[in-house]
Amino acid sequence: MQPDWYPAWRDEAFEQLRAKNARLEKEFRLGHWPRYDYDLTTGRLLFSDQGVVKVVTEIQIAGSTGAKAGNWLWAWSNSNLPDNLLGDAKRVRSFRGEERYRRT
Known part of the structure; x- marks a missing residue:
């Protein structure tokens, strides 16, 4: 909704x-x-x-896709990416957490 x-x-x-x-x-x-x-x-x-x-x-990196697997991986979950390029993705992650707590 x-x-x-x-x-x-x-x-x-x-x-x-x-x-x-x-x-x-x-x-x-x-x-x-x-x-x-x-x-x-x-x-x-x-x-x-x-x-x-x-x-x-x-x-800044938001995430990555795997053509073979056909999936999406958020940048913060990919340990192969340099941390200095994940700032914006981490902000999205924190917002997502805040939204989750607002709904409960």
Whole structure:
């Protein structure tokens, strides 16, 4: 069951995401670079074209998928990921815990 405010919040969040994606497309041409690479050591995502880096950005990891297993693993549960890239995921985890306690 969802709260009464949820549909309006969801629609607003979706619109904000759409606007942000449009801005990234316009300013950085995200979605058009033929290659991307990530570097977990530096916490960067690099978009390139013919070996020339065009856009560099910092990353946080939310989770990972396993193509073979067809599953999702939250970043905080993956001991192979560097801790410095998990800050946002850990915030989500703490919120999830707070929500669980609010419902009981």
